[in-house]
Amino acid sequence: MGGYYWIASYPKSGNTWLRLALWSLAHDGAVPDLGDDRLNQVPICCSRMEFDNELAVDSSDLPPEQIAALRPRFYEAQAARSSEPLLRKVHDGWTLTPAGEPLFPPHVTLGTVYLVRDPRDIVPSLAHHAGITIDDQVASMERPAIILAGQAQGITMQLPQCLLNWSAHVASWLDAPGRPALVQRYEDLLGDPVAALTRIAAYLDLPATAALIDRAVASTRFDRLQAAEARTGFFERPRHASTFFRRGRAGGWRTSLTRDQVGRIEAMHGAMMARMGYL
Amino acid sequence: MLADQGLCGWRVRSEIVLPELHPWQGDPAAGVDLVIRLGAVPDRLDNPIHVGALLQIGEDGACRHEIEGVATFHLDAAARVITVHPALSATDPAIRAFLFGTTFSLLCYRRGLLPLHAACVRVDGQNGPGVIALAGPSGVGKSTLAAAFRRAGHQVLGDDIAVLRIADDGIVTVLPGLARIKLWGESLHGLDLPSDGLERVTSKLEKFILPLDDAGSDAPLRVRTVVHLGWVNDPRHGEWRTLRGMEAVMQMSGNIYRHRYLARISAPGDSVLARAARAAAGIEQHLRIRRVQDFAGLDDLVARLGGLDARAGV
Numbered sequence: 318m319g320g321y322y323w324i325a326s327y328p329k330s331g332n333t334w335l336r337l338a339l340w341s342l343a344h345d346g347a348v349p350d351l352g353d354d355r356l357n358q359v360p361i362c363c364s365r366m367e368f369d370n371e372l373a374v375d376s377s378d379l380p381p382e383q384i385a386a387l388r389p390r391f392y393e394a395q396a397a398r399s400s401e402p403l404l405r406k407v408h409d410g411w412t413l414t415p416a417g418e419p420l421f422p423p424h425v426t427l428g429t430v431y432l433v434r435d436p437r438d439i440v441p442s443l444a445h446h447a448g449i450t451i452d453d454q455v456a457s458m459e460r461p462a463i464i465l466a467g468q469a470q471g472i473t474m475q476l477p478q479c480l481l482n483w484s485a486h487v488a489s490w491l492d493a494p495g496r497p498a499l500v501q502r503y504e505d506l507l508g509d510p511v512a513a514l515t516r517i518a519a520y521l522d523l524p525a526t527a528a529l530i531d532r533a534v535a536s537t538r539f540d541r542l543q544a545a546e547a548r549t550g551f552f553e554r555p556r557h558a559s560t561f562f563r564r565g566r567a568g569g570w571r572t573s574l575t576r577d578q579v580g581r582i583e584a585m586h587g588a589m590m591a592r593m594g595y596l
Numbered sequence: 597m598l599a600d601q602g603l604c605g606w607r608v609r610s611e612i613v614l615p616e617l618h619p620w621q622g623d624p625a626a627g628v629d630l631v632i633r634l635g636a637v638p639d640r641l642d643n644p645i646h647v648g649a650l651l652q653i654g655e656d657g658a659c660r661h662e663i664e665g666v667a668t669f670h671l672d673a674a675a676r677v678i679t680v681h682p683a684l685s686a687t688d689p690a691i692r693a694f695l696f697g698t699t700f701s702l703l704c705y706r707r708g709l710l711p712l713h714a715a716c717v718r719v720d721g722q723n724g725p726g727v728i729a730l731a732g733p734s735g736v737g738k739s740t741l742a743a744a745f746r747r748a749g750h751q752v753l754g755d756d757i758a759v760l761r762i763a764d765d766g767i768v769t770v771l772p773g774l775a776r777i778k779l780w781g782e783s784l785h786g787l788d789l790p791s792d793g794l795e796r797v798t799s800k801l802e803k804f805i806l807p808l809d810d811a812g813s814d815a816p817l818r819v820r821t822v823v824h825l826g827w828v829n830d831p832r833h834g835e836w837r838t839l840r841g842m843e844a845v846m847q848m849s850g851n852i853y854r855h856r857y858l859a860r861i862s863a864p865g866d867s868v869l870a871r872a873a874r875a876a877a878g879i880e881q882h883l884r885i886r887r888v889q890d891f892a893g894l895d896d897l898v899a900r901l902g903g904l905d906a907r908a909g910v
Contacts, residue, residue, distance in 0.1 A: 352833060366733040373651040373857050374663065375756075377734045378693045378778075380800035383665070390649035470802050471782035474735045474827070550830040556888065 319399030320425045321392065322521050324359050325407040326432035327486050328465075329442040331503040332406055333553060334565075335359075335432060338514055338537045339404065342525055346532025351542065352549030362405035362421075363388070363466070363476040371395050381468060381477045382415045388476070389414060389422045396425040404521070408465060410481030411489035423495040430517055431490045434503035435595045436483045436586050437570035437579060448557035455578055458483050459585050484589035502593065504567040510534045539565035604704070604759050604771040605816070606630050612686055615795075615807065616696070616774040630676060630703075632695070637670040637681040646860050651698060653860055657706055661698050666798075667691045669699040675706035689805060690798040696757070696774055701853045704759050705861065709771070710871050711853040715742035715755035716770050718817060719902050727770050727817045728901055729758050731851040732825035737889050740783040741825070743806065744894040747787060750902065752777060752808055753817070757853050760875055761816060768878040769816035775808040786891035819879050823901065824851060826886035835886040844882040848872040 324339075326332040336359040337349045360367075368384075369376050371394045376384050396403065412420050436458065444454035457463060461482055466475040481489055490498050499520040506513040511534050518525040525533075535541075543562045546554070554560065570579065583590065590596045601608045601617035606629035608617060614632070640647075641654035652660040656673035666688075670679040678699060682691055701711040714731035715738040730738045739755040746752045754773030761769050781802035784791050794804040824847040828834055839847055849855060849872035859868045876882065887893065 354828075354833070365735055369734060370854070370856050372649055373661065373698045373854055375693070375697050375734060378690070378697070378797055378801070378803070379663075380798065386664075387649065394648060468780075468801070470785075471780040472735045474733070550832045552829065552833060554829055556829045 319396050319401050319403055320427040321362075321396065321421070322402055322404045322427050323362065323407045323421060323429040324404060324432070325409075325411075325429055325490050325498070327434070327436075327439060327480070327483055328408055329439050329446055330434035331432045331501070331506050332408075334506070334537060334539075334542070335430070335501075335514075335517065336406060337542070338510075338533050339517075339521075339523075341533035341536045342514070342518060342523060342529060346529055346536055348536040348541070348545070350549065351545045351551040354552040359404040359406050361475060362392075362407045363409070363478055365472065365474050365476050367391075367395070368476055371398075376476060377468075377472050381464070384476055385420065385479075386414045386416050388420055389418055392422055392425055402427055402522070408480055409478045410462070410486045411493040412479055412481070419494075421493075423493075426495050428496045428520060429490060429493065429498035430520060431487075431498040431500050432503060432506070433487055433500060433593055435567065435570070435593075436590065437574060437582050437595075438503075438567060439483065440578070440582060441570060441573040442563060445563055446555060448555070451574065451578060455581050458582070461485070482585075484586045487589050487593065507539075507565070507567055600628065602772065603630070604709070604773065608632065612680060612691065612695075614692060616692065616776040616805075618772075618775060630678070632678045632680065634686055635679045635681065637668045637679055646857070651857060653702075653857065657861055659699065659702050661694070663690075663694045666694055669695060671699055671703055671706075675703055678703070688798075689795050693778070693797050698854055698857070701757060702857070702861070704757075705858045708761075710760040710762065710875055711858075712758045712760055712822075712848075712875075713738075713756070713851050713853040714758040714822070715739055715777070716753040716758045716773070716819075717742055717745040718751040718753060719820075721820075725817055726820035727753065728821045728823060729760075729770065729819055730823050730825060731758075731847075733851075736825045736827055738825060739777050739779055740787070740891075741894065741897065743777050743779055743783065743787055743789070744898050745902070746777070746808075747789075748895065748898045748902065750898075753814070754808075758819075760819065762871065762874050762878055766874065766878040768819045768875050770819050771816050772814055777806045777808060779804055779806055787894075821881040821883060821901075822848065822851075822876075822879055823883045823885050824848075826884070827889050828886050829888065831888055833886065834888065835884055837884050839882040839884050844876045845869070845873045847882065847884065848876040 340349050368391050371391050440454045444451045463480050465478040465480050466473045467477050514530050546562050600620040602620045603617050607620050607626050608630045609628045610632035611634045641652045643655040644652050645655050646653040658673045659671045662668040668681040704711040714729040716727050716729050730741050742752045742755050755777045759771040791804050797803040849869050855868045
């Protein structure tokens with residue numbers, strides 16, 4: 318029986334970069350083709366098609382709370398069929414289902430890489446990604462939770478996901494039971510990607526020589542990904558965002574947020590920001 | 597007792613009201629092919645070859661499918677009787693939604709048919725009527741596209757599951773199926789269709805049942821084209837191309853409804869892949885279309901697909 322490594326993060330915290338780097342690691346350091354939707358080294362944990370196929374049910378006829386209640390069964394069934402560790406991207410918080418059991422069952426969890434980023438930098442990045450104003454994004458991150466891929470009026474290829482607010486999201490994964498998550502700060506990933514990828518590969522038990530790590534990092538440099546996106550587009554770019562790979566740097570909030578916006582974020586998330594070394 | 601109804605050419609006798617089926621119009625003396633009854637369902641099947649969270653399959657081909665809070669369904673070993681044990685009122689539409697999902701697909705497969713995850717529309721071309729099957733996973737837009745065909749004046753033969761029969765001569769036909777399209781509120785809105793008066797799939801979802809008064813009662817029609825639908829965010833990644841050979845077979849196989857479970861009840865030499873390959877070979881055209889999902893482009897897509905048959909001269 319296999320099990321899962323969850324690659325978990327709040328959106329716009331480096332998850333996509335890490336997944337591309339892991340793809341490159343698994344492909345001898347190759348440069349990923351961003352126009353190819355088969356870059357599925359780390360698929361999302363909540364694929365509707367996988368869920369429906371695994372459980373033999375049409376999730377599109379189920380209410381969201383029933384889907385959430387069945388997600389642990391989905392992970393158990395998929396893990397039981399797999400002999401290899403499964404890597405899955407996650408944006409949900411680590412929460413309990415309506416039936417009170419962990420959404421991500423500890424007994425099929427091999428580990429978690431948790432990517433965290435300064436929320437002051439997430440705000441402008443996520444506002445661009447979602448096509449909303451910065452003030453609306455700040456307000457969104459103040460709510461206890463929002464639902465991604467909700468099915469109020471229609472469905473997407475993903476199941477509904479419960480995104481806790483930034484502080485609660487970080488806390489939920491850091492305090493989850495089982496093997497402690499490997500916490501990787503986005504800012505440190507940018508500063509020393511070789512060291513970060515080496516650490517992550519070791520945690521995931523992936524065979525990776527220093528030379529291979531160097532190649533994978535070189536193949537997924539931010540400017541390369543930006544240029545590749547300009548050339549071919551990127552399959553994961555949302556329709557209302559002009560680009561996916563926008564800036565890829567830390568501290569941009571100093572010039573893109575007003576003092577009031579910074580104050581609101583720090584007032585809401587100050588305690589967790591301090592715990593993560595951002596204040 | 598309710599009047600008998602027709603489904604896939606079978607005479608169906610049901611204790612549940614099934615508005616998505618038409619009255620039986622075949623031989624009044626014909627025997628009943630399928631019974632749908634209300635009753636108790638065992639918790640465990642004897643000698644199961646599969647026990648999943650929702651689905652059990654017995655060694656003898658019986659299956660048990662449970663949707664908590666809705667109903668439990670049991671298909672007997674002879675694939676002639678479906679027993680429904682409702683957790684809701686027996687008239688709740690949610691029961692029908694799941695009855696005509698996994699249990700129905702297993703029934704079809706057990707009867708030698710191939711359930712394709714597809715909506716079907718009728719297109720009249722130079723060589724007579726034919727069917728375009730719009731195939732793909734949930735959420736890709738099959739039902740919405742079918743509804744756009746209907747708006748353009750085409751007959752829709754059903755959505756979600758297309759039941760294919762592969763004749764000895766290789767010709768593939770679709771059997772008359774369910775006379776309804778299930779549509780989400782945003783699709784109705786995008787297609788300028790009112791939701792007033794439409795029944796919901798379940799009271800908990802903004803998903804509605806659009807009845808098809810003109811579908812389901814016809815004889816089997818030949819499937820000339822299967823469109824394997826996909827989606828993209830960036831129009832640069834869009835695709836419209838003909839699939840041939842193994843590529844068509846693999847797409848077909850991937851779009852067989854519940855193929856993972858059907859594989860468990862396949863006889864040697866009659867696997868899902870083998871049936872998909874025979875079906876793929878018997879269908880003249882396989883298209884892979886990946887597009888940005890928007891309502892604005894639907895009419896153009898309908899016009900282009902609707903004109904395919906005549907242009908191809910098939």
